[in-house]
Amino acid sequence: MCMACYVDEAMKSRIIAYNAEFHKVTKSPYGSDDEIGMLNLIDAESRSAIMSRTDPSKVFDLSVDHFIGMPGWFGAGDQPYQIWMTHTPQGEIVANAMGVTPEANKLVGYSGDAISMYTHCGTHIDTFNHFGYNGEIFNGFTAQDHLGSRAWQKCGPEKYPPIFARGILLDVAALHGVDTLPPSHPIGKADIEGCLKKQGLSIKPGDVVLLRTGQMLLWPDKAFASNTPGLNREGAEYLAKHGVIMIGADNLTLEQTPSAHQENFFPVHTYLLAEAGVPILEMAQLEELAAEKVYEFAFFGACIKLRGATGTPMRPVAMPLR
Structure with a gap:
């Protein structure tokens, strides 16, 4: 384990990933009614801590525009914008x-x-009802008991609080000396620790971690949406066990595509959402942050409250720290 990212035993009890079992839905340590997972680490103290360090003189907009013809996840026949x-x-x-x-x-x-539009168009957050296992989603909510004719009654984005947290950018493309990672490049533990060492960072419980693959340099060409470099399960487990509250990236799916797992076509989504209780941010615009080498920042983001939806647009912003 990266010693700069040490997690003490008391904090481990609050990190859902330590309760996870492979391909099984995890019951939340925050109670049987919990619908927000690791976002429970956000509280008045954590918000005050990050806001007290925020430099408001510059704001980085991390979202993309919505427009007709924009790239998106349409591989399953969903509605384009x-x-x-x-x-x-x-x-x-x-x-x-x-x-x-x-x-x-x-x-x-x-x-x-x-x-x-499909609720997963553009810069957006994935909620825990987006993926699960065997008819269940995070914390044991079931399709039989909690899915109506129109929407889930559990784990919709209307339950998520506004996210105020320390954010860190891991520029994986820069680590490898390229503008954009090769197609289907898997981001695992070695890449994450390499970025942390190169950028002089450590991961702390309560962080939002954003991964730069360089895919936004392809936006909005069709190449953006095919064979994406991205996080693999090893990398997802590494981040989740260090207590991050959300993981995002500048690519289409956060994770590597196509899947390297024969039976699971989205192994990172299912792990983070159903096992680890970590929401996902996709299609974040990270080029300006990377160009200015702003690797640590205040992250602010709030969902559009689409009740019961599996995903919803978010317009996140980042501000440098004093």
Whole structure:
């Protein structure tokens, strides 16, 4: 174990990964009603600690735009991002949806629009009901008892608190001296410890860890979405057992694709969400942070509260530390 990332025995009791069993859903040490997993480490003390160190003079926006034709996870036939106008100034003069006078429609230029998309489009967070094992999700909630006709009744993003935490960036591409990691490159323990040593960092319980693969340099080309370099299960276990509360990356799926495991097509998703209680952040824009070598920062992010959803957009930001 990396000595700079030592976890004491008292903290281990609060780290869900230490209760995990391979390919089994983990019962939360935070109680039978727990739906937020490792986000339980966020409290008034931890928020105050990071905010007291935050330098607000610069803000790094870690999200991507949503637009028609954007890359995304559509391998299972899900809805790509679409936007359309529901009202236009000229259209209202003709249609008069508001039932007002022609003079009013000419005076007031009314525009409105609507969107449709898979909840895992763009920069977003994956919730614990996204993946599980054998009809169960994190903490033993079951599809039989907790999945309705429209949405899960447990572990939706509306339960997640706003995330205020120390963030660290591990620039794995830079570790290997490349702009973008090769397709399907697995990020395991050696890469993580190599980045920590090179960047002079340590992982602390309560951290948000972001992995840079360099994939955002391919955005928004189709190559962004195929054969992604990313975290493997070994790397996921290493981070989870050091008490991180969320893991994110600049790629499509966080994890290496295609899967190296014959029976599990998303081994990192299932491990983090169902076994370790660690939410996932995908498609984070990390290029500006990496270019300025800001490896430690205050991370702030909040979900759109889509009740019962398996994922939801997030617009995370980072600020340097004093």
